[in-house]
Amino acid sequence: xxxxxxxxxxxxxxxxxxxxxxxxxxxxxxxxxxxxxxxxxxxxxxxxxxxxxxxxxxxxxxxxxxxxxxxxxxxxxxxxxxxxxxxxxxxxxxxxxxxxxxxxxxxxxxxxxxxxxxxxxxxxxxxxxxxxxxxxxx
Numbered sequence: 419x420x421x422x423x424x425x426x427x428x429x430x431x432x433x434x435x436x437x438x439x440x441x442x443x444x445x446x447x448x449x450x451x452x453x454x455x456x457x458x459x460x461x462x463x464x465x466x467x468x469x470x471x472x473x474x475x476x477x478x479x480x481x482x483x484x485x486x487x488x489x490x491x492x493x494x495x496x497x498x499x500x501x502x503x504x505x506x507x508x509x510x511x512x513x514x515x516x517x518x519x520x521x522x523x524x525x526x527x528x529x530x531x532x533x534x535x536x537x538x539x540x541x542x543x544x545x546x547x548x549x550x551x552x553x554x555x556x
Contacts, residue, residue, distance in 0.1 A: 421469070421473050422470055422473045422474065422477075425466045425467075425469035425470035425473060426466065426470055427466070428462055428465060428466030428469070429462070429463050429465075429466030429467045429470060430466070431462055431466075432458075432459045432460065432461070432462030432463030432464070432465070432466055433459065433463050434459070435455045435456075435458055435459025435462065435463075436455070436456055436459030436460055436463055437459075438455050438459070439452045439453065439454070439455030439456035439457075439459055440456060442455065443456070507541075507545060510541065511538075511541075511542065514534065514537070514538040514541070515538070517534060518531060518534050518535060518538065521534065
């Protein structure tokens with residue numbers, strides 16, 4: 419199957435989810451699943467349309483497609499992307515920690531704080547796992 423057709427099918431599925439969530443809310447039944455349908459549908463729709471538009475634009479200009487493929491697989495760009503992700507991870511650890519402390523001082527519901535703590539520990543655990551895995555490779 420061609421990529422452009424796959425992207426169009428993805429966009430159609432996202433549109434269906436988006437419309438279904440909107441109709442579900444309009445029916446008067448406010449449910450978390452309706453909001454979830456809207457959010458996931460909008461994300462899938464945007465991803466599908468973006469991919470389709472990119473494929474369509476690049477199909478007309480093979481030289482630009484070749485330059486884009488070289489740029490995305492270039493070692494320097496990959497290293498820069500990894501460094502940016504590492505800085506964002508470092509900042510996120512401090513931001514999550516501060517938010518947990520602020521929410522605890524504000525006496526926010528314990529369930530919300532525990533969800534934030536679980537997310538924080540999951541991200542830190544993933545960081546430790548990959549650090550150990552990459553250390554073994556080298």
